[in-house]
Amino acid sequence: MTKPKQPNECENVYDFLDQVRLRPGMWVAGSSLTHLDSMLRGYRVAMEVHGAKEALPFWAPGEDTPFDSWLNERNGRASSLRWSTQIEREAKATGIPAIELFFTLLDQFRAESQ
Known part of the structure:
Protein backbone atom coordinates (compact mmCIF):
# COMPACT_ATOMS: atom_id res chain seq x y z
CA MET A 1 0.00 0.00 0.00
CA THR A 2 1.19 3.48 -0.82
CA LYS A 3 2.05 5.65 2.16
CA PRO A 4 1.61 9.42 2.34
CA LYS A 5 4.56 11.43 1.01
CA GLN A 6 5.48 15.04 0.64
CA PRO A 7 5.16 16.34 -2.95
CA ASN A 8 8.94 16.68 -3.27
CA GLU A 9 9.26 12.94 -2.54
CA CYS A 10 7.19 11.97 -5.59
CA GLU A 11 9.18 10.58 -8.51
CA ASN A 12 6.68 11.19 -11.33
CA VAL A 13 3.09 12.11 -12.10
CA TYR A 14 1.83 8.62 -11.27
CA ASP A 15 3.53 8.74 -7.89
CA PHE A 16 1.89 12.11 -7.30
CA LEU A 17 -1.51 10.75 -8.37
CA ASP A 18 -1.08 7.89 -5.91
CA GLN A 19 -0.87 10.57 -3.22
CA VAL A 20 -4.05 12.18 -4.52
CA ARG A 21 -5.74 8.76 -4.48
CA LEU A 22 -4.83 8.32 -0.79
CA ARG A 23 -6.42 11.62 0.23
CA PRO A 24 -8.45 13.09 -2.64
CA GLY A 25 -10.29 15.53 -0.39
CA MET A 26 -6.99 17.10 0.64
CA TRP A 27 -5.74 17.56 -2.91
CA VAL A 28 -8.82 18.14 -5.06
CA ALA A 29 -11.52 20.60 -4.04
CA ARG A 41 -1.71 21.32 -16.14
CA GLY A 42 0.15 23.17 -13.41
CA TYR A 43 2.36 20.11 -12.95
CA ARG A 44 3.19 20.30 -16.65
CA VAL A 45 3.96 24.04 -16.47
CA ALA A 46 6.27 23.45 -13.50
CA MET A 47 8.06 20.77 -15.51
CA GLU A 48 8.60 23.25 -18.35
CA VAL A 49 9.82 25.98 -15.99
CA HIS A 50 12.33 23.64 -14.37
CA GLY A 51 13.37 21.82 -17.56
CA ALA A 52 12.17 18.47 -16.23
CA LYS A 53 11.57 15.70 -18.74
CA GLU A 54 8.70 13.31 -18.10
CA ALA A 55 6.07 11.72 -20.30
CA LEU A 56 2.82 13.27 -19.13
CA PRO A 57 -0.30 11.63 -20.58
CA PHE A 58 -2.68 14.36 -19.40
CA TRP A 59 -1.39 17.39 -21.27
CA ALA A 60 -0.25 17.99 -24.82
CA PRO A 61 -0.37 21.46 -26.37
CA GLY A 62 -2.77 21.70 -29.31
CA GLU A 63 -3.66 18.01 -29.52
CA ASP A 64 -5.41 15.20 -27.72
CA THR A 65 -3.43 13.80 -24.84
CA PRO A 66 -2.63 10.08 -24.70
CA PHE A 67 -5.20 9.73 -21.92
CA ASP A 68 -7.85 11.61 -23.95
CA SER A 69 -7.17 9.41 -26.98
CA TRP A 70 -7.35 6.23 -24.89
CA LEU A 71 -10.62 7.37 -23.30
CA ASN A 72 -12.14 8.19 -26.70
CA GLU A 73 -11.15 4.74 -27.98
CA ARG A 74 -12.57 3.09 -24.86
CA ASN A 75 -15.84 4.98 -25.32
CA GLY A 76 -15.96 4.16 -29.03
CA ARG A 77 -16.31 7.76 -30.13
CA ALA A 78 -14.29 10.89 -30.63
CA SER A 79 -14.97 13.79 -28.33
CA SER A 80 -13.71 17.34 -28.15
CA LEU A 81 -14.26 17.27 -24.38
CA ARG A 82 -11.28 16.92 -22.06
CA TRP A 83 -10.92 13.68 -20.17
CA SER A 84 -12.06 15.37 -16.96
CA THR A 85 -15.41 16.42 -18.41
CA GLN A 86 -15.99 13.07 -20.11
CA ILE A 87 -15.36 11.16 -16.89
CA GLU A 88 -17.48 13.53 -14.79
CA ARG A 89 -20.40 13.02 -17.20
CA GLU A 90 -19.98 9.25 -17.15
CA ALA A 91 -19.77 9.28 -13.36
CA LYS A 92 -22.98 11.28 -13.10
CA ALA A 93 -24.77 8.90 -15.47
CA THR A 94 -23.59 5.79 -13.57
CA GLY A 95 -23.79 7.14 -10.02
CA ILE A 96 -20.09 6.46 -9.37
CA PRO A 97 -18.09 9.25 -7.70
CA ALA A 98 -16.05 10.94 -10.45
CA ILE A 99 -12.74 10.73 -8.58
CA GLU A 100 -13.28 6.99 -8.02
CA LEU A 101 -14.08 6.44 -11.70
CA PHE A 102 -11.01 8.45 -12.70
CA PHE A 103 -8.69 6.21 -10.68
CA THR A 104 -10.34 3.06 -12.03
CA LEU A 105 -9.81 4.34 -15.58
CA LEU A 106 -6.28 5.49 -14.78
CA ASP A 107 -5.42 1.99 -13.60
CA GLN A 108 -6.83 0.53 -16.84
CA PHE A 109 -4.94 3.09 -18.95
CA ARG A 110 -1.67 2.33 -17.20
CA ALA A 111 -2.14 -1.43 -17.52
CA GLU A 112 -2.86 -1.13 -21.25
CA SER A 113 -0.10 1.40 -21.89
CA GLN A 114 2.74 -0.67 -20.44
Missing part, protein backbone atom coordinates in the same frame (compact mmCIF):
# COMPACT_ATOMS: atom_id res chain seq x y z
CA GLY A 30 -14.89 18.85 -4.07
CA SER A 31 -13.26 15.84 -5.76
CA SER A 32 -13.72 17.77 -9.02
CA LEU A 33 -11.89 16.29 -11.97
CA THR A 34 -11.80 19.76 -13.52
CA HIS A 35 -9.72 20.85 -10.53
CA LEU A 36 -7.52 17.77 -10.88
CA ASP A 37 -7.08 18.54 -14.59
CA SER A 38 -6.01 22.09 -13.70
CA MET A 39 -3.58 20.73 -11.13
CA LEU A 40 -2.04 18.41 -13.72
